[in-house]
Every structure is written in C-alpha cells, then in structure tokens.
Amino acid sequence: MYPEIASFGPFTIGPFSLGESTYGPYVIGPIGLYTFGLMMGLGFLVAANLAGRELARRGRDPEIASSLLIGGVVGGLVGSRIWAVYNEWDLFLEAPLTALFAGAGFVWYGGLIGGAISSTWVFWRHSIPWLQGADCVAPGLALGQALGRIGCHLGGDGDWGRLTDVPWGVAYTNAIIGWPHAEGELVHPTPLYECAAYTAVFALLWGWRRRAGRDGEIFALYLLTAPAARFVIEFYRVNPPVLFGLTQAQLFSLALVAGGALLLAWLRVTRDAVEISHGMPAGATTE
Secondary structure, three states: OOOEEEEEOOEEEOOEEEOOEEEOOEEEOOEEEEHHHHHHHHHHHHHHHHHHHHHHHOOOOOOHHHHHHHHHHHHHHHHHHHHHHHHOHHHHHHOHHHHHHOOOOOOHHHHHHHHHHHHHHHHHHOOOOHHHHHHHHHHHHHHHHHHHHHHHHHHOOOOOEOEEOOOOOEOOOOOOOOOOOOOOOEEOOHHHHHHHHHHHHHHHHHHHOOOOOOOOHHHHHHHHHHHHHHHHHHHHEOOOEEEOOEEHHHHHHHHHHHHHHHHHHHHHHHHHHHHHHOOOOOOOOOO
16 A cells, blocks of 8 residues: 655755754654545544535524534544543553554544534534534435545555455565565455445435434434444454454444434424324424
8 A cells, every 4th residue: 555645855954053062963763645635634624614515504504613613623633542542541651652642543423522622612612503503414424434544555554454355355475564465465445445435324324414403413314324334344353352253443333323212212202292292292393
C-alpha cells in the first residue's frame, strides 16, 4: 500500500546563541504527509459540508458546521486516542508519548463518543435540539467513515482481515505498522468492505432524510445500520473475542444497534401519542 505521500526533511535548526550560551543545532523530522491523515481530514471536511447543507435545509445557520468540524476533529481524535490507550495500557505505561502521539491506533467508537460529546456542546451553544442536530450530522458521519477507511487501506494501519484465498485478497506489504505475514499470503481487505458498507449507509440516510417524519429518525437509522455493518465485517477481522465469542467492537456495535432500535420505538410511541391527543388514529399522517 501507500502509507506516505511525501516526506520532508530532516531539517536542521540552529545553533542559537543566548547570552554566552549556544544551543543546538537541532534536527527536526523527517516530516511525512500520510495517506491516512489525508483521508481522515477529507472525511471530516466532507462530513462538515454535508452537515452544513442539512442545517441550511432545516432553517439553521450553515456556518454552525464549522464549529461542528472543529469540535468533531478535537473530540473525535481525543476520544479515539483515549480508547486506544485504554486498549494498549501496557504500551502506554512503557512509552506514554509514543502511545499518545502515534500515527496509527485510532479507535472508531472512541472517536464516536468523543465526537458526540463535542457536538452536544455545539448543539447546546446554538440552541439546536439534540436529535435534530444528530440528524444533520449522521449522513456525513457515515460518508466520513467511508473515506477514513480508504485511508486505513492505503496506509495499512492494521485494520485488515484474516488470511484468505479470495481473488480480491490483499497483501499490505508496505503497511505503516509492518506486515506480519509471509510473502504471497493475502488477507481480506476489510477497510474496503467497511468503506462500501458506510457508503451504502450514507446513500440510505441521504435519500431518506426528506421523508423522515420526526427529528431523530435519521440518527436512529444510522445507529441501526452503520454499527450492524461493522458487526458483520468484524467476523473477517483479526480482533480477539472478549465476551461470548464476540470482539470488543461487536459488543459496542450491538449496544449502538439496540440504542437505535429503542430510539425508533420511542419516536413511534410518542408520535402515536401526539396523534391520538389530536383525535387522529395512531400511525395516521396529515398529508
């Protein structure tokens, strides 16, 4: 694969004189431009653009998407790194700076939690109902995940699957974290599987957004579909099971799917209650 687009440096800075003391020279770099970071950044920008379009369609200021972008980058990266450190606690204790600032090892569900926290603050600051804001963000979130997985595939950050003999198997021989298999061995390109799945989720959410009856419906559909896709694809990946034969990602995905189902049920119950209070049969529409 192609983990690095370009490399600059190393650069020599100094020496510097301060009074009678001389410091340096200091060598910095080389500094690399990585495909994973490029695709992750593109994913954030695309997600923010789509959120801005949805905010405008709902009569909100589309510039709020800029705040969501900043919050999503900070909250998402911090959340994903914290979860990665939790998973690799021994590595963190051994080399804290390496664990905190490594170029790989971001965990998507940690990023989801961090991004949700930062987005909640933005919604509150601009007086946007949480479910309405989540609906505006959900389609772009799915497409952003798809773009991020392209970065995982190009960089080879360890998200690949099990050994396979399928015709589309891939050897990540130039992976940024190293390739653990022998020459000629292939694995499932699970980042591409996830990219295809999340693109399909985006198409579903984007196509359904104008038909949604209540705030929260699009976000609930995201919770039902994107984590379900990850749950299935996880069977092809190399993550170890932690409970009931399921991996940590699968358990978290099940929790999100359950949350989506409960949210849809709650939306249906409250909608029916409102319709009955207005003298309409449950499930009726005003069209």
